[in-house]
Amino acid sequence: MVRTREKIHPKYDKLVIPASMRSIYWKYYGFPADEDGEIIDRFKIVCTLCKTVIAYNKNTSNLRTHLINKHSQILLKLEEGKTENPPPKATPKAIDKTKKRKNSRKKDNTDKLLYCTDADGEIKSHIERFFELQEPEESSSPAVEVEGIETSVNEVTYLLNNSLDNDISKSKASNAVTEFIISDLQLPDILEAVGFQRLLASLLSPCLIPSKDRFIQETLPMVYRTHKEALKTVISSCSLFSLGIEEWSSDTCGNYVTFSLNFLNKSPEDGLKRRVLSTVHTSLISDFKSCSDTIDEMLLEFGVKSENIKAAVCATEDAIILNYLSCRGYTVVPCLITMIQKMLTSVCFSMQEVRDIVVKTRTLLGLIFKNPKATGSLQIQDELLQLDETRLNSDYPEVWLSTYTMLEELKKRRSIVCNVIDTLGASDEEKLLLAFSDEEWSLVSDVVMTTLAEEKSPLVSIVRPLLNELLNSRLLITKEDSDFAVILKTKIFKSLEKFYSEESVETLLKISTVLDPRLKSMVLTDDKEITTIIKEELIKAMGEIGLSNEDQEIGVAKKPRLSGMELLLRNVCIKNQPLSKADRADIEMMQYESEPSANLEGCPLVWWQCSSNKYPYLTVLAKNYNSIPATVYPQSWIPMEKNVAFHMKRARFPLELVDPILFLHSNYNTNDN
Known part of the structure; x- marks a missing residue:
């Protein structure tokens, strides 16, 4: 008959194996001990593979029985390895030495440890319940296993190893777990899930992982602060930005708004960068003042000046947010994917x-x-x-x-x-x-x-050609269309026409397309007025940038001594005057228009970087418009499978984790850090 008695087990910081325990089966077991290695309870041992607590009967029969019942494959490999290197036979002298060592150990109150596991910091590992068991009379096994014991473990160690460098192992495991949760958008609850812990145990490698509470209270805030400071440093070296604003629904706490920043770094080959700045609950921006304060404080924290923001790509219909953007003078471009x-x-x-x-x-x-x-x-x-x-x-x-x-x-x-x-x-x-x-x-x-x-996740320059293709080709009604197809095409046509119909948005789309060397002919051939608008923008940009070094040197250069020929003919010769801003704008635009269109598979950012000497001012203007994406989503989220997985995982997070997790998910695996 099995008798159980419930009591509280002392806290332990390590699982240790005394040096006297030479059996191969101790590889997967340990006694609970304090941080000094003192064994707390010599009548209970813990399986490091599944965390099952079993009674210790001062022999290894119950250890082997548990491995047979629960980890048969591991036991098989363990015993196969035993026969490969048989221990040497003991000699009489060795036996005498062994007896002397045993006697000396009896005099010492503290057992020497073969190996143990360490846990640094404030550890609260303990077994909440354990049972005092009496072996059933009919049982053929000398031990009775304790199943279903609940544990609350702040640090869990698997597979003790005497060659384990605990500090290195702990750091690697903690970093891997952090990256796993952030990259895969996993809830921190998974750290205390029995299935996840047993999966780690099955890998047969040393692994020290933080608990859910420790991850949320210590690890996550530390990583969040580190990456936020790194992002601030990156942003401080950039000057051209566009905002991304996405409203989305949570499964638990209503709606959120995620604010992101798009910018170009010094390497155009890297493409347009997108970094999440913050995610806030809609209740915090429920009126114009709170919305204005929240966004202004966020931009100030990251060192982004409002005058350096060219446009805002929005996946929201929130009137308060749109009103704020309008008051700040930002052009609001609807997100292409959200619009579709x-x-x-x-x-x-x-x-x-x-x-x-x-x-x-x-x-x-x-x-x-x-x-x-x-x-x-x-x-x-x-x-x-x-x-x-x-x-x-x-x-x-x-x-x-x-x-x-x-x-x-x-x-x-x-x-x-x-x-x-x-x-x-x-x-x-x-x-x-x-x-x-x-x-x-x-x-x-x-x-x-x-x-x-x-x-695809294109730049905003692709939106106008894409709409033209849909409206003028794909959605045209043909004789082969069924009645249903005619109705469907008509409805989609009317809906598409109104999405980008606002004048400021229409102008921005046209300028962006002209400044995309792959697509410029699609607008220049249809709308000559846009060239005049671009020249005006170019002259304005010249005023902000200032004259080139050549122009500045002309005004301050020393006058050389005039030759006799120059003295004689200087009144009839044409003087070399510096070009005006309007003339420079005309020359750069004429040269650009005469250029053949770039390869459709090429990157417009790289093209402008290579042509910066030829078009010094037009390049600056082009980069300004090429810092605007067509969607609020990054390239990696566009494929259907990843998009679905992201939406489903994101919707699960509670209010206190949404902001740091989404920030790190966007910014963790980048070359900013």
């Missing part, structure tokens, strides 16, 4: 015919993935059609591209859908409801062909 998401959600996916198709597809996929036979049939037929590289997955409504991809992949599998439905084991009536009619397949085809997807 909103348009397709309100125009396309809200149509009853399309909504019914999407719901039906989600239902069908849910039934297929619950049925192993249907899932296997789908995989086999995907291989036959050579479609196994792109899986048919359900969508995530917040990311329109996932819905588009779901319908596109369904369309590719039109010939096999009926066969897969047959493997579901459904009744004839249910099969009829799940099957797609010819009319429904036609709707799927219309939606896929009308809403062609793009997975």
Whole structure:
């Protein structure tokens, strides 16, 4: 009969193995001890693989029994390694020496340790509950395991090793865990998850990890401060910026607004940089004053002057934020991806015919993935059609591209859908409801062909050519279009026309396109007035930058002694006068217009860097407009799978972790630090 008695176990800082414990099975066990290595409880031992606490019966039988029951593969490898290097046979002299050592140890109150684990700092590791057990009479095992014991461990060490450098191991493990949580947007709760800890234990390497509380209270704030200071240093060396503002919904605390900064560094090959500055809850910017104070303080903290911000790319309809941006004189450019998401959600996916198709597809996929036979049939037929590289997955409504991809992949599998439905084991009536009619397949085809997807994060210069292509080509009604396709194209056309119709936005888009050497001809051939506007901007930029060194030297150079010929003809010769700003602007624009268009696959930032000597002032103006992206999202978040994963993970974070985690997720793995 098993008797249990509950009591509080003393706190321990280490797991130690006395030197007298020579059995190979002690490799995965330890006695709880204090920070000086003194063993606290000699009747309980802890398995370092799974943290199970078992009673110690002064032999290794129960150690081996636990390994047999819970870690059989590890035990097998351990015992195989035992036979590879058998210990030398003991000689009589060695036996006598051993006895002397045992006697000397008895006189010493403190056991010498074979190896132990250290935990620096304030450690609160303890076993909250343990049981005093009596072995059952019918049990063949000399030990009874204690299962399901709850532990609250601030530092957990796996796989004791006498050659372990604790300081180095602790630093590496802590850094790896920090990077894991930040890069993968994991909740800190995972540090105390039993499954995660056992995963680390299965890696069979020394690992010291912080607890959830220690990570939140110490590690995260320290890393946050370090990277914030590094970002301030990077921003201080830049002078051209654009703001990114994204409003998004959380699963727990309502809506947030994330503010980011876009800028160019000294290496144009690196492209446009995006760094998150802060994420605030919408309740903190609920009126104009609080919104103004919050944004102004944020920009002041990072040393960003408002006059150096060219525009704000927005994924929000918050009237207070938009009013603030307007009062500050910023041009507000709608985010391209958010605009498409909103348009397709309100125009396309809200149509009853399309909504019914999407719901039906989600239902069908849910039934297929619950049925192993249907899932296997789908995989086999995907291989036959050579479609196994792109899986048919359900969508995530917040990311329109996932819905588009779901319908596109369904369309590719039109010939096999009926066969897969047959493997579901459904009744004839249910099969009829799940099957797609010819009319429904036609709707799927219309939606896929009308809403062609793009997975790129472009500069704002691409927006105008992209809209022109959609409005003047893709969305033109043809004789082959079905009635549904005509309705869909008409609605999308009208919706697209109004998004970038504001005059200031329209002007900014045109100038950006002209100053993109890949796309300049698309605007210059249609709108000659934009050249005049650019010249005015160029003259204004010259006034801010100042005259070039050549012009300055002309005004201060010493007058040389005139020759006889110069004295004779100086009144009739043309004097070498410095060019005016207007003349310089005309020359640079004429040369730029006559240049052949750059390669579409090239980078406009690199092109301007290489042409800076030829166009000294136009280059400065071009960099100003090329510091504006078309979206609030970075390139790495645009692919559909990553976009969906990011939205789902971000929405889980509680209020106190949102700002530091999102800041570090954007700025952690960069060359700023």
